[in-house]
Amino acid sequence: MPDVMDSGSQRHLQPGVDGSVGDVDVAALGGVKAAGSFSVFSHDPIRVLVAWSPQQGGDEALAVAAWLSRVADVRVRCACAFVRPWTAPGVAKSGGKYVKWFAKEQKRYREAVVSGLSDCGVAEAMWDGDVAVFLDGNSESVLLTQAAQDFGADVVVLGSQATAPKGRFLPGTTADAMLHSSPVPLVLAPRAPKLSKRGVTRVNFVLMGEEQELSALLRAAQIACEWGVPLRIVALSPGGFGPPPVSDALDLPADVRHEWRENTLAALDRARDEVYGVFGECTVGCEIGSGSGWSAALDALKWKKGDLLCFASSPLGPLARVFIGSQTSSILRHARVPVLMIPGHSF
DSSP states (O other), X not given: OOEEEOTTOSOOOOOOTTOEETTEEGGGGTTHHHHOOOOSSSSSSEEEEEEOOTTSSOSHHHHHHHHHHTTSOEEEEEEEEEEOSSOHHHHHTTTTHHHHHHHHHHHHHHHHHHHHHHHHTXXXXXXXXXXEEEEEESOHHXXXXXXXXHHTOSEEEEOOOTTSOTTOOOOOHHHHHHHTTOSSOEEEOOSSOOOOXXXXXXXXXXXXXXXXXXXXXXXXXXXXXHHTOXXXXXXXXXXXXXXXXXXXXXXXXXXHHHHHHHHHXXXXXXXXXXXXXXXXXXXXXXXXXXXSSHHHHHHTSOOOTTEEEEEEEOOBTTBOOOOOOHHHHHHHTTOOSOEEEEESOOO
């Protein structure tokens, strides 16, 4: 049984005297919290760039884009990158043959995108005028990042490797590179996901105690408010503590385990209070998932087909870029629902 503290709990703790939520500095919000409003996405409709290739993996990225379109007004564009095995000067040696081949591939890609979006249920009214972009260069991640910037994308949807178990996300080389460098929030689509026909029905935020986490939590809260769905803040405990560095087993006194649980509950309470302080109308629940390893900790929580799981990523210097730590990377492999990675410096 998972440890649960829902939004109806009678336990209401005030934020700590140090002004923090877990290890997050509330003062880092600056004037955002006081303002009470900020832009979650830069555009309306939300600009969604889907990184999708008909010859690689499945259609989970398209399916997740369609899933998002059922809860929000979106504008969808798909992008596919062909990585040239030669340097740019080598293209000239092939004369016009490569140009003709590229034009044909671009046309075929558009036809595949139109068919794929239609099959997944993305209304044509939500397609961008330039719905399919075929790119070539020496780095797929660089090409997709540039495509996102050219489109002004609010999010980039990435599919999983074809070798991932059904319902799980396994990053390929390109996804892994973008998880460590993308300036745009990423939506990660698990392989063959089971998705609600009503779209996103709950936003979940994992409290990890990272820097700038509170700003990402508030962004997740506003997404929930704008989409009219509840927010669930969760803390995960893979066995309660990490593996010991020397001993074969970790046998800690009961009072230490009890203190850890109390601290976790207090951090969840403070996080919920921070959300209520900005979004009083938001429905918020809190839960702890405990188990032997990250997979069991996630499975200890009940997940729905309409769940979107959100993480705060660590920023790279002053720039707002996605950068995942080792814990987040481990958890992602066991997530069974689509994941939104929110850059730490979101505001």
